Amino acid sequence: xxxxxxxxxxxxxxxxxxxxxxxxxxxxxxxxxxxxxxxxxxxxxxxxxxxxxxxxxxxxxxxxxxxxxxxxxxxxxxxxxxxxxxxxxxxxxxxxxxxxxxxxxxxxxxxx
Amino acid sequence: xxxxxxxxxxxxxxxxxxxxxxxxxxxxxxxxxxxxxxxxxxxxxxxxxxxxxxxxxxxxxxxxxxxxxxxxxxxxxxxxxxxxxxxxxxxxxxxxxxxxxxxxxxxxxxxxxxxxxxxxxxxxxxxxxxxxxxxxxxxxxxxxxxxxxxxxxxxxxxxxxxxxxxxxxxxxxxxxxxxxxxxxxxxxxxxxxxxxxxxxxxxxxxxxxxxxxxxxxxxxxxxxxxxxxxxxxxxxxxxxxxxxxxxxxxxxxxxxxxxxxxxxxxxxxxxxxxxxxxxxxxxxxxxxxxxxxxxxxxxxxxxxxxxxxxxxxxxxxxxxxxxxxxxxxxxxxxxxxxxxxxxxxxxxxxxxxxxxxxxxxxxxxxxxxxxxxxxxxxxxxxxxxxxxxxxxxxxxxxxxxxxxxxxxxxxxxxxxxxxxxxxxxxxxxxxxxxxxxxxxxxxxxxxxxxxxxxxxxxxxxxxxxxxxxxxxxxxxxxxxxxxxxxxxxxxxxxxxxxxxxxxxxxxxxxxxxxxxxxxxxx
Numbered sequence: 022x023x024x025x026x027x028x029x030x031x032x033x034x035x036x037x038x039x040x041x042x043x044x045x046x047x048x049x050x051x052x053x054x055x056x057x058x059x060x061x062x063x064x065x066x067x068x069x070x071x072x073x074x075x076x077x078x079x080x081x082x083x084x085x086x087x088x089x090x091x092x093x094x095x096x097x098x099x100x101x102x103x104x105x106x107x108x109x110x111x112x113x114x115x116x117x118x119x120x121x122x123x124x125x126x127x128x129x130x131x132x133x
Numbered sequence: 134x135x136x137x138x139x140x141x142x143x144x145x146x147x148x149x150x151x152x153x154x155x156x157x158x159x160x161x162x163x164x165x166x167x168x169x170x171x172x173x174x175x176x177x178x179x180x181x182x183x184x185x186x187x188x189x190x191x192x193x194x195x196x197x198x199x200x201x202x203x204x205x206x207x208x209x210x211x212x213x214x215x216x217x218x219x220x221x222x223x224x225x226x227x228x229x230x231x232x233x234x235x236x237x238x239x240x241x242x243x244x245x246x247x248x249x250x251x252x253x254x255x256x257x258x259x260x261x262x263x264x265x266x267x268x269x270x271x272x273x274x275x276x277x278x279x280x281x282x283x284x285x286x287x288x289x290x291x292x293x294x295x296x297x298x299x300x301x302x303x304x305x306x307x308x309x310x311x312x313x314x315x316x317x318x319x320x321x322x323x324x325x326x327x328x329x330x331x332x333x334x335x336x337x338x339x340x341x342x343x344x345x346x347x348x349x350x351x352x353x354x355x356x357x358x359x360x361x362x363x364x365x366x367x368x369x370x371x372x373x374x375x376x377x378x379x380x381x382x383x384x385x386x387x388x389x390x391x392x393x394x395x396x397x398x399x400x401x402x403x404x405x406x407x408x409x410x411x412x413x414x415x416x417x418x419x420x421x422x423x424x425x426x427x428x429x430x431x432x433x434x435x436x437x438x439x440x441x442x443x444x445x446x447x448x449x450x451x452x453x454x455x456x457x458x459x460x461x462x463x464x465x466x467x468x469x470x471x472x473x474x475x476x477x478x479x480x481x482x483x484x485x486x487x488x489x490x491x492x493x494x495x496x497x498x499x500x501x502x503x504x505x506x507x508x509x510x511x512x513x514x515x516x517x518x519x520x521x522x523x524x525x526x527x528x529x530x531x532x533x534x535x536x537x538x539x540x541x542x543x544x545x546x547x548x549x550x551x552x553x554x555x556x557x558x559x560x561x562x563x564x565x566x567x568x569x570x571x572x573x574x575x576x577x578x579x580x581x582x583x584x585x586x587x588x589x590x591x592x593x594x595x596x597x598x599x600x601x602x603x604x605x606x607x608x609x610x611x612x613x614x615x616x617x618x619x620x621x622x623x624x625x626x627x628x629x630x631x632x633x634x635x636x637x638x639x640x641x642x643x644x645x646x647x648x649x650x651x652x653x654x655x
Contacts, residue, residue: 041297041301046293049297053297053300053301053304056301056304057300057304059304060304060307060308060311063307063308063311064307064310064311066311066315067311067312067314067315068315069315089314089320090311090314093263093310093311093314096263096267097307100267100270100303101303103274104270104274104300104303107274107277107296108296108297108300111277111281111289111292111293111296112293114289115289115290115293118284118286118289119286119289119290124293124294124297125290125294126286126289126290126293
C-alpha cells in the first residue's frame with residue numbers, strides 16, 4: 022500500500038506544480054488546491070499507514086492509531102480552505118482591475 | 134507561579150480585533166481609539182515582559198496546563214521579549230501614522246492591524262512548531278488584507294505574487310513539519326531538540342531534508358535571495374504605515390531561523406548538527422549584494438527603502454550565519470536599529486511623496502516640497518541612521534558586528550559586503566536626497582516663480598510628523614543606552630546559542646542531559 026499512497030502524493034504534487042507554473046489565475050488556483058490536498062494527505066500519513074487499530078488508548082491494547090496527525094490535518098484543511106477562498110476573491114478582483122488573468126497582471130507579448 | 138502576562142500580547146489584539154470586526158460601522162474615531170489603546174497596552178505588557186526576561190530565566194507558559202511535550206507552550210526568552218517590544222513599539226507608531234488618514238481607505242484596516250499584531254506576537258512566543266505554522270498563517274492572512282488596503286492596480290498585482298508565493302510556502306512548511314513529526318514523534322520545539330540528538334543515523338538524510346525544507350520556507354519569509362523578488366513590489370506599492378509595519382515581518386523570518394537552527398539543529402543535534410552553517414552565510418551575502426544593487430539601481434525612494442529591507446536581512450543573517458555567540462549578540466543589537474529605521478524611512482518617504490504631487494517618491498525633478506526644512510531634516514536623520522554614519526546607532530551596531538566576526542573564516546567577505554553595501558547605500562540615499570530636495574524644476578523659486586501658488590500637497594501638522602520623528606528619535610536613544618543594550622544582547626545570545634537553557638525551561642530540569650551526553654547510559 023505504501024507505494025500506492027506515495028505515488029498518489031507524488032502525482033498530486035507534480036500536477037500542482039505544473040498547474041501553478043501555468044501563470045494564469047485559474048490553473049494556479051487549481052494547482053495550489055491540489056498541492057494543499059497532497060500536503061494534507063502527507064500530514065495524514067505521518068501517523069503511519071495502519072489498519073484495524075483502536076483510535077482511543079485502552080488498557081488491553083498496546084498499539085493505537087496516532088490521533089495527532091488527524092488533528093493537524095484538520096487544522097491544515099481549515100487554514101487551506103480559508104487561503105484558497107481568499108485567493109479566489111483576489112483573482113476575481115485582479116481580473117476586474119487589470120483586465121487579464123495572467124498572474125503578472127499583463128499579457129505576455131506574442132512571440133515575434 | 135505561572136506568569137499569565139505572557140499570553141497578554143496575544144489575547145488582547147485577538148479580543149480587540151474581534152470587537153472591531155463586529156463594529157466596523159462605528160465612527161472611525163472610536164475604532165482609532167480602540168486600536169491605539171490596544172497597541173499601547175501591548176507595548177506596556179511587552180515592556181514589563183522585557184524587564185522580567187532581562188532579570189530572570191526563560192519562562193514557559195503551558196496553555197490549558199497540559200503536560201509539557203503534549204500541550205502547546207509559549208516560551209518567553211530575552212530574544213522573544215525584545216522582538217515583542219520592538220513589534221509593539223513599531224505597531225503603535227505605525228497605527229498613529231495610519232490614523233492620520235490611511236485607515237479611511239478601507240473598512241477593515243483596524244481589525245486587520247490587530248490580527249496582524251496577534252500573528253507576529255504569536256510567532257515570536259510559540260514553542261511549538263505546528264503552532265508556529267498557525268501563527269504564520271494568521272500573520273500572512275492579515276498581511277494579505279493589509280497589502281491590498283487602499284486598492285489600486287499596482288497593489289493588486291504585487292499582492293497576487295505575494296499571496297501565491299506564500300501559499301506555496303505554507304504547503305512546503307507543512308511537509309517539513311510532517312517529516313519531523315513522523316520521525317521524531319513530537320512537535321514541541323524543545324522536545325524536538327532532545328529527540329533530534331538521539332535520532333538514529335539511518336534517519337539522518339530525511340531529518341536533514343526536513344530541516345532544509347523548513348529553511349526554504351523561513352528564507353521566503355525573511356526574503357533571502359532566490360526568494361526575495363516579491364518584496365520590492367509588495368513593500369514598495371502598499372500604503373506607508375503597512376510597509377513600515379512589515380519591516381518587522383521579515384525579521385520574523387530572521388528570528389525563526391535563529392530560533393530553530395540554534396535549538397533543533399544546534400551543535401548538539403546529532404545527525405542534524407550545524408545543519409545551516411554551510412548554507413546561511415553564503416545565501417545571506419548574496420542577498421546583501423542583490424539588495425545593495427537594488428538600492429543603487431532604483432529610481433524611486435519607496436523602492437529604495439524596500440530594497441533596504443533586503444539589505445538589512447542580508448546583513449543580519451550574514452552575521453548570524455557565523456553561529457558564534459558574540460556575533461549573534463551583535464546581530465541582536467543591530468536588529469532593533471535596522472527594523473525601526475527602515476520603518477521610519479518608509480514613513481518619511483510617504484511624507485515626501487504626498488508633498489510632491491507630480492513626481493511622488495520617484496527620483497525625478499519636481500517643484501519643491503511644501504516644508505523642505507522639516508522633511509529634509511527627517512530624511513537626513515533617516516539616511517544617516519540607515520547608512521551607518523557615526524552619530525547615530527547604525528554606526529555602532531555595524532562596528533560591533535564587524536568586530537565580532539573578524540576571526541571567522543568568512544570575515545573578509547562579510548567585511549567587504551557590509552562596508553561596500555554601506556557605501557553604495559550612502560551614495561544612493563545621497564543621490565535620492567539631492568534630487569528630491571535640490572534638483573528643482575526651474576521657475577519654482579518662491580520669489581520668482583508664479584507656480585508657487587499651485588497646490589503642492591498637504592501641509593503637515595505636528596501630529597503628522599510625530600510617528601516618523603519618534604521612530605527616528607529612537608536611534609540616538611539606542612546609542613545613549615548602548616551599554617545596557619549590549620549587555621542585554623550578550624545575555625540574550627547566551628540563551629539563544631545554548632539550547633540547554635531553553636529545553637530545561639520548557640521540559641524541566643535534567644531533560645537536556647541526552648544532548649550533552651549523547652551516548653546515554655552514563
